[in-house]
Amino acid sequence: MSKKNKTTIKDIANVLNISAAAVSKALHNDSRISEKTKKAVKQVAKNLNYQPNHLASALRRGKSNLVGVIVPKTNSNFFSSVIESMETVLNKAGYNIIITQSNESFEKECKNIDTLLFTQVDGIIASMANETVDLSHYEKIKSKGIPLILFDRGENDLNVDYVGINDYHSSHLIVEHLIAKGCKRIAHIGGYRRTRIFNNRIRGYIDAIKKNNLPIDDNLIIESDLTLNDGRKKMAKMLNFENRPDAVYVAGDYAALGALQVLNENNIDVPNEIRLVGFGNEPFTSLISPTISSVNQHSNDIGRLTAETFLERVSNPEIKQTLNKIILDAELIVRDSSK
Amino acid sequence: MSKKNKTTIKDIANVLNISAAAVSKALHNDSRISEKTKKAVKQVAKNLNYQPNHLASALRRGKSNLVGVIVPKTNSNFFSSVIESMETVLNKAGYNIIITQSNESFEKECKNIDTLLFTQVDGIIASMANETVDLSHYEKIKSKGIPLILFDRGENDLNVDYVGINDYHSSHLIVEHLIAKGCKRIAHIGGYRRTRIFNNRIRGYIDAIKKNNLPIDDNLIIESDLTLNDGRKKMAKMLNFENRPDAVYVAGDYAALGALQVLNENNIDVPNEIRLVGFGNEPFTSLISPTISSVNQHSNDIGRLTAETFLERVSNPEIKQTLNKIILDAELIVRDSSK
DNA sequence: TACCTTTGCTTAATCGTTTAAACAAAGATA
């Protein structure tokens, strides 16, 4: 904030010889202010290059019109697209967003929440870090009485609005696609079971396998942190099995890429020898060779719906309306790695 | 902001039967408040779960402790790392950041600036959109008297602090590396000349070629928007030359990837037939086959230095100190595509 | 004893905007 150029409503009032209150009302199109005054006020405001002091109005109204957003990492196509469409909706409604990154760290997530609450945001939209198990910091948000909306990485126990995709069903799509291609031993490199979305993918995988009368082999279900390197490790491990899988469904694209690298290095023909499917539809999946089949998570819809859910909450804060749980169906994009 | 849990310094004052002013001072460790009172105040603050109202203090002090950040897209490894290290430094100094994306659009950039000024940020740190030519919106920031720091995508005409890498010199590194490998016809798929950093890379390329007594062939210098698709197009075009290049230096990794795809599809041996170097060191450059040589832009240093430059500016706002232009030397990372 | 300093607090104004309440003037109603 600067010392110069600090035109206030008082300055406008002085020019027109009316009260500051009248100016404020004129600028907000109050019905009790005459058209003549409104026009004059707006003209002077323009001339003096008036910019309302957001802090003052936020303080007075008890609303900052700021929404805090917490994502594990902006450096991912999914999250950056979600944020983009979220921003569009919220900006239109007069809200601005503050983006913070947790870097998948529980500690950083706590700090982010403190920061956002300190900044007096009107609400928080978050996707949880992998590390997060303890939820007390999220309870803190709830206890402040401001809306909390989760997307993608949510948690049932928290009992708050949630927008995400149907992970359970996505696993069915993938497994059935692979079976249709003739695969009989489908492995799953999944995320940690304690993270709900990954647990859902694992459950979906198991149920889909059973539903299609294939045997469940526990060796073929491996938990991973889904980084590229861990994808490599887990894939390498599987190649040592005496009974190799003929397909691998990896719950994250980076880990899928790691797996693909190992397969390529071992001269294994993808898709003919082993088929591969990733998750998340990161841009690189269509850039490498072979291109990797993956699941599109509809980031734009998720962003838009999350924002709309937030707006709904702030517009009727008292109403203890039923929880919004919006679950979208994801879309399997078949590419060369499983054709 | 909520109606409940709104503990204020007045509440603390009431409990202890002292004035609100004393509470404020105690919380700020004012030397004129006794240790006994300070301890008591802090204890009560903790008990009542007191959180200072940032808006009120910002209004009063004329400082929001918010820094606005504008980047073309958070969805890039470079920008997301810059932001991360910037945030670390700024948080330590008591500042929080508001991240906005311009999506390379001039119009969106203008809107972002309006939003940030409206939010009363104490300063703006920006990297310009590709589209931006007109600079009046940046002048607006300067005229408000708040610090403006540019990084990576800057502009000399604006006359503000800048942190970036030595693009001119980076081109020398690349060209000389390729010449050392025996290349004689080195092409350059560059960005638009009107963007300073790309212009510098082109100038560096030309001067390095000349310096090494190789001929300049204008056909080998091609402007591009550096998207993956355009990289493909420009590479395909070059393959039709009767006199093909034996190396291609692409000013962006995504376009370099596009070029590589075309080379692979045409069964051209990279690096033996044509060597390839990209720019930006995006993670995928080391993920694909062959891995792509690229330039590391020291995102962490850039973020840190940008933040430090900002802090320097806000701490001595009056001093019309000389402009900070920090230019780091980039680092060429040689990978398979040019080995 | 008389005066000066230091310590530890209080009072009151302030940041710029919003808004409930008051009020004057004009117009409508009976």
Place this chain on the structure above:
DNA sequence: TATCTTTGTTTAAACGATTAAGCAAAGGTA
């Protein structure tokens, strides 16, 4: 003419924290 409504404005009190100025009590100095 007397009373009620409507219109268009002003007054003044907030929002919560900060801070210059003031002041009383305690301690120090000569």
